[in-house]
Amino acid sequence: MHTVDCLGWVETNMGPAIMLQRVLNQDGSPSMTLKSALEHGLLDWNMVKGMLYELRTWAIQYAVVISELNIKNLMLRTGSDGDRLVVVDGLGGRKPDMVFHLRSRIPWMARHKTLKRWPREYNKVKDAVMNILK
Template sequence: MKKRNISWEHIAKCYGWAETNLGAGLVFDLVTRRDGTPCKSLDALISEGTPLSVFLDELDQLYSYLLKFNILPADLRLDNILFNPEMNSSCRLVIVDGLGNRNFFAWATNRINSFGRVRISKKYNRFLFKARRDGLLPSDSLVSETLS
């Protein structure tokens, strides 16, 4: 992503692998509020009672960001998306972990925007489908279409 000059506004920077007491793991920037406290994941906020529907507009903006920069999420999950209420942006979500292309056609989807857009759309729509299936979103909530 550094080579493609992509905005890091909604992606935590990754510094590579490190060995931990739980095994190998990726090291990312710690996403914090101004006072230094770590930002909570959407999963944690939902567990505390915040409905996912509160974040739908911001999730759609995050989706647009992924499309704009052709950033392919390998694993869009509620525990990989953090909410930073203090960001100076209309979208205050940051993805940690779960990025990259696990597709056989990785070269094409990373370099040809139309292939990447299809993969991003599928991942995002699958994320919304699972949220509806799990009762986190109403069944009539809109599913984003692939943008041209």
């Protein structure tokens, strides 16, 4: 699974926010952000590229709108079944308007949005990864 459970809304000093379940590795230890994993030398570009491909495949299969990806909102969950990226922000849309609600109810609209945005989001993550791996 490439997401975690949403626990509800909380009030923060910056306004309302969604609280998510903590991302844990299979052994129960806290997962690192993709950024931290790269900085610790745990991944190379080919590994990240494979995990991004798996994430895209999952999002299309389950009609999940991925609106923004970056190396700080992707967590690296490790386990015996392999490593995978978990999205903790950037799903859905920026505002809960009519189109947002339609995409959440009409799978082909969600898939279309993800397919349309994917090249831009992929390149943004690739650039950030390459900057760290230099």
